[in-house]
Amino acid sequence: MSTQKIFGKYLLEKEIGRGGMGIVYKAYDNELKRTVALKILLQNQKQDVERFRNECVALAKLEHPNIVRFYEYGEKPSLYYTMEYCEGVTLQELIKKQQMRHLFVVDLLIDVCKGIAAVHSKNIVHRDIKPSNIMYTKDNKIKxxxxxxAKRILSDPGNLSKTGDIVGTITYMSPDQIAGKISTRVDIYALGALLYECLTYQELYRGDSPQNILFQILHESPIIPRKINDSISPYLEAICLKCIHKDPQKRYSSCKQLEKELINFKKKRPILAKKYGFRDQVQSFLTRYKLLLSFSLLLIAFVTVSIYYKKNLQRVRRNVIVEDCLKRAEVLIRNDNFKQxxxxxNKALIHFPNHVQVKASMLRMKQIQEQKVKAAIAQGNNHLKQQQFVLAIGQYNKGLTYDLNCWLYFGRGKAKFAQQKFLLAIEDFEHAIQLEKHLEFFHYRGVAYRYAEEYQKALADYNHILQKNPNHVPVLIDRSRVYEILKQYTKAYNDTKKALTIYSLKFKKxxxxxxxxxxxxxxxxxxAKLERNLKKEG
Incomplete structure (x- = not known):
């Protein structure tokens, strides 16, 4: 049907919804001069006609501010009924925006509970509570x-159930509804699934097929809401989990009980879903009886309890932080990420400086780290000895991902020196020296400076070594070479003569x-060569 078409006494303005069984229009009642929502049955099969009439009967029995109001039923030109027209957005649209505050969700669900409680009071079960069936109107009302x-149950709506067909939207169906056992607690489950989705912005169960989702509903537990969004209150999470318990007897007994539970949560009172401990009872007492604290005795008690509560809460939080740090550290060690x-x-030690388990874990990590570093040095040195410089550098680089070890830098520097990459070698020798002032590092850096023709820097390294060890023959020889390049033959001669004297004494022994x-x-x-140069100079 197109816009502005006539249907009996109604002027159809626009289509506002469509399903497998019917279509809903925004329409104008020409006789009563009011805007309505007009639902027309599309299918004429017996089952669809019966369901359509049942919906009218159910709606006609209900009169509540949070339930869309029923107006009229008719069969001509075809089966239809009219109801209150509400402008606004569905809860499904609000969930998609992912901008709902948790207290708004609680208020919203309290109103939904009120509406569903009215439904249950008429011995009717909705059976299809889901976000697309909840309207949030422009004047901030829930419909x-x-x-x-909807299905009528003929006995006590809270306790008795009746086996029937499996109908409803799978994602919001309880195990007992899947089994065809209908009671008011199937709606409690659906409200829990609704709350879950409002808090996490995820459906309770997701799968690639209806069969997969049905299996999860019957046999698997959902992801805990706080694992998806840790800002959710643990008490609100407990309420949600109680609603969606697989055993209907462990859910809330009625929507009124759930409504009261949500109100208690909002007012920070004890709730059924999570047994309050001592700290929670104190907090509730302090919130509700602040005026009584004007008495000095109660003031002292308040201060004492507050301090105790704070310290214990901090200890619990620190323990949680330490446990999380230990778990993350174990994963990082398995991935050889020792630095992180x-x-x-260190984060854990900030909270517990003398934590035995943390210190033991650090010692174990250090041992693993040292073993891996030693293995990298040994393999790198072996490749270096065989003049496999690229492989050697690869091993040293691997080792440096474990720890910034001076011998890894030194080995890599020697490999780069062998490749005649003198400036890169100097950088590595400098890194090694920054970590440990080993004379061998200064010696190799001096040699690299000499090959890089930075003679004064080379002399500075040689002089530093000879101040520590005046009889270091290889350094005396290398320094004499630099002096010779600089044509300082006397100094070159003296260093060579001293080196010769030291070697000669060793050879005699x-x-x-x-x-x-x-x-x-x-x-x-x-x-002899240097003597000739000296004579030429003279």
Whole structure:
């Protein structure tokens, strides 16, 4: 039907909803001069006609501010009924925006409970409570709609159930509704699923097929709301979980009880869903009886309890933080991320400086870290010895992801030096020196400076070593080379002569050292060359 078409005494203005069974229009009643919502049955099958009439009967029995008002039923031109027209948005649309505050959700659900309680008072079960059937009007009212699946139960609505067909929207169906056992507690379950979705912006169960969702509803527990959104109050979470308990007897017994529970939560009173501990009772007492604290005795009691509460709460929070830090650190260690693992341990120690488990875990991590670093150094040195410089650098780099170890920088520097990348080698030797003032690091950096033709810096490193160890022969020889390049032949001569003297004394004590003898002959030739240069200068 198109816009502005006539249906009996009604002028159809626009389509506002459509389902498998019927279509809903915003319409104008020409006789009573009012705007209505007009629902027309599209299907003429016996089951659909019966369901349509049942919906009219159910709505006609209900008169409540939170239930859309029933106006009229008719069969010509075809089966239809009219009801109150409400402008606003559905709860489904509000959920999609993901902007609902938790107290707004509580207020909203209190009104829904009031409406459903009125339904149950007429021995009727809605059976299809879901976000798209809850309207939030422009004047901030809640209206419950769509009673197409409403079912009348003939006895006590709170306790008795009756087996029937499986009907409803799967996501909001309880295990007992799936089993065809209908009682008012199926609506309690649906309200819990509704609350869950408002708090987490996720459906209670999700799957790639209806069969998958049905299996989850019957056999699996949902994700705890606070695991999705940790800002949810644990008490509101408890209310939600009680509503969606798989055992209907462990849910709230009625919508009125659930409504009272939500009001108690809002006013920070004890609730059924979560047994209050001592700290919660104190907090509730202090909230409700602040005026009585004017008496000095109660004031003292208040201060004492507050301090006790605060300390215990802080201890609990610190314990939770420490446990989380330990768990995250374990995961990071398994991924060889020792730096971030250490940060997690340090965070834990801020709260408990002498925490035994944290310190033991740190020691164990240090041992693992040291083992991996030693293995990287050994493998890198082995590749370096075999002149496999790229592989060596790879091992040293791997080791540096575990820890900033001076010997890893030193080894990588030697590999880069061997590749004649002198400036890069100097950077690594500097990193090694910053971590440990080892003379060997200064020596290699001095040699790298010499090859990079930064002679004064090379001399500075050699001088530093010889101040610590004046008889360091390799450094004396290297410094003499620099002096020779700078044509300071006297200094070059003196360093070479001193190195030769030291080697000669060692050789006299142990003449069997052939390599030492070869070094002596090389130094003698070098000394003779320097003597000639000195004579040319003279």
């Amino acid at each position: 419950i709609m769509d009673f197409g699946l 693992a250490l940060e997690e341990y 142990n003449p069997s050292q052939k390599r030492l003898g070869e070094n002596i002959r090389i130094l003698e030739k070098r000394l």
